[in-house]
Amino acid sequence: MLKIVPAVILLGLIVGCGPQAARAADIQIFADPAIPELSGNYLIHIDGLIEDGDADKLEAVVADLPKGRDNFLLVALNSPGGNLAEGLRMADVLQAAEIQVVTDVMGFGGTPADCASACSLVYLGGTYRYLQEGSRLGVHQFAFETDDIAAKSETTRQVQRMAANITDLLSRAYVDPGFFTLMGKTAPEDINWVDAETLRKLNVLNRERVYQENDFNLNDGRMSLVMSSVGMFGIHRLTASCENGTLAFLSETGVSEARTALTADMSGEQIASEFEFRILAQGYRTPPAKHLTQGYEEDFVFSSFSLDEITLSALSTAQTMDVRLVRENGLFLGSKFDLRDGRLSELISDCSGIVGQHPSILGGKPDNEESLSPVYAASYLLAVSEASPKSPVAQGDLTLEEEALARYLRYLEEWSLPNAEALTAMEAFYFPELYFYGKTLSREELMDEKRTFAERWPVRQYTAQPEGMEIRCLESGCLVAAFVNWEAFSPERNKSASGVAWYGLGFDARTGLIVLEDGKSQKR
Incomplete structure (x- = not known):
């Protein structure tokens, strides 16, 4: 039987200092009013086999939570699967929640765990999806078994409805349909433990970013590539424009969603003037060749800049490009743009004729840091509080x-x-x-x-x-x-x-x- 345990949790302080001891099945509610300004984050551990009625239990828990984008529901999953229809309903509950939902796969205290079959559908209910190191996400074919010939036509209809519902879930979660193909390629008695890189490519594992759109525009004979990233901290846009064989860039960083967490004590104008502007090509840091302007308007910090030939050469082969506004304490606003569709490389080549080289040509050590999963942070802190x-x-x-x-x-x-x-x-x-x-x-x-x-x-x-x-x-x-x-x-x-x-x-x-x-x- 699935056990869903709600726990009010306070984020902001995270311990990650080694493997955790196993926990008993019963998990108590943890609430600490000593730090009220860090409240608004709620942790649910979902452990065990998914069965009829579990979606109703989850819905009842979610209904009692406060609404709004300033609040987060953090869902830790540890389940071998179970009832597929119930898993879909649980995903629907999470997607319909009027609160930001983050999913991850782990046991209590942040220990590695598995999420397979129906559990993988619940995982897709999260707007932001992490995968704890050592944890696994597994898929396979779904099946309805019956020996009754008269029931086979109804079983066929059920399979078709299930396929349509899963396809709809993938669409709402901005997941590539290739994930459904992976399910269909693995027999029901087997599990395909999908590697993290494939999950990232299919946007199953998306972390802070919900989705990214890359589109070419042609205005007055000038070709531009507009990359728009929508995620946990708002909207970020990066435009690369070609004019007379020269590339110019414009970064627009949304700050309204991140203001409370990172810059509550600063105005938009202060962010624009005091934050350091940084560019990374697949983690390799490089200063812009020319940083022309930086300003603030309507909840966006905009930065115009150009890049030298070496940096453009590195970006031609890079899989990612980071644009950051970095505060002196190391916190930053910005986004990691996915370049794997090759459109920026195509624009660089067509505009300037620059030949791509590996980003390591920029020198130094790559900065491939990733933020810690907030679900792990909450689960670990809950374990610490219960020690x-x-x-x-x-x-x-x-x-x-x-x-x-x-x-x-x-x-x-x-x-x-x-x-x-x-x-x-x-x-x-x-x-x-x-x-x-x-x-x-x-x-x-x-x-x-x-x-x-x-x-x-x-x-x-x-x-x-x-x-x-x-x-x-x-x-x-x-x-x-x-x-x-x-x-x-x-x-x-x-x-x-x-x-x-x-x-x-x-x-x-x-x-x-x-x-x-x-x-x-x-x-x-």
């Missing part, structure tokens, strides 16, 4: 919680030191690889970020407020978060800033090193 408050002794008479708190406070103290001392101390705090505000960085990449920030703000002071402090530990690590008063000053620029941040650090239990840094800041 026993009694922890093993870490060092001497200190518990894991006490040791983690001591490291947290020492970190704030040492990051408040002058640059030379602070940066030396920071290198000793971090794990070789970690999650930094939703992206994966190496320690070296993180230190580059820290150095840039320290040079911009050489005088800093961070002090944790004791009220409302959160400390949660599992055997694999601890999360410490608190409201932190911060002040920063640049004597050279004669500028200052201050505010309060909800700031979290995740520590690996074995090494004591930081494996996560995340938070939300509000300037004064």
Whole structure:
């Protein structure tokens, strides 16, 4: 019997420090009013065989949730399948929900899991679909078995209706019909575990992006390619225009949907003037040859730019192109455009005659970071919240919680030191690889970020407020978060800033090193 367990969950702080212990079947509701500004995210774990009545249970849970694009329903799936018609109905319930729906495949606490057969249809009910590392999505043919000759005509009609309903679901989910072909190629007694790359190509696995449209336009003899990406943080458009053998680009980044999460303290004009503009070709970073303008109008930041021949050559063979507006703390607005249809390559070749080369010609390390699945974040944090408050002794008479708190406070103290001392101390705090505000960085990449920030703000002071402090530990690590008063000053620029941040650090239990840094800041 399928078990659907609703749980109010608070996002914004994510721990990802190792494999999780198995959980018992019963999952309790977790709610924490201590951080009200991070509410509005709801987690449902769906575990077990899908049977009659499960869609009604899911519909009842969804009906009680608040409506609106500021709220998210995070659905974790772990099921071998079951009743196909019921799976379709559950997908319909999710698609009809007046709340943003994110699906992923995992067990409780973010452990890898399988989602097969009817479960794969429920998965498609999510507007945004992730696949936890190690998890699998499986498909096969559906079948109605009967030995009754008189019933065979009715069975044929059922099969036809089911095929039509699945095709309709794929269309509404913006999934390539090739996914239905994969189902039909695998016998009912077998499972085709579809690899992640195929799922991405078919737009089954779409992460933050719902869909992308690439269209050629011809106006006054000028050929343009308009790429439009619609996703979790709004609409992003990139236009490449050819005129007299020269390519010019215009980026339009929607900021209204992302404003609350990333830029609540900034106006659109400030975003346009203070965010750094970046271009990546298949992860390889390159500055625009000429960044002409950047401004703000009607909830869009627009940037016009051109690219040199080497960058255009790299884009001719690249599978993706990132256009980003990057804040000094590493958070960014923008979109990853899919170039695999070859249209941008065609435009570059026709317009300028440039021959494509591999993006590695741009040099450096590719930045192929992807944001962490919000379903994983919620499920892991729920597991942390349910951990026993009694922890093993870490060092001497200190518990894991006490040791983690001591490291947290020492970190704030040492990051408040002058640059030379602070940066030396920071290198000793971090794990070789970690999650930094939703992206994966190496320690070296993180230190580059820290150095840039320290040079911009050489005088800093961070002090944790004791009220409302959160400390949660599992055997694999601890999360410490608190409201932190911060002040920063640049004597050279004669500028200052201050505010309060909800700031979290995740520590690996074995090494004591930081494996996560995340938070939300509000300037004064």
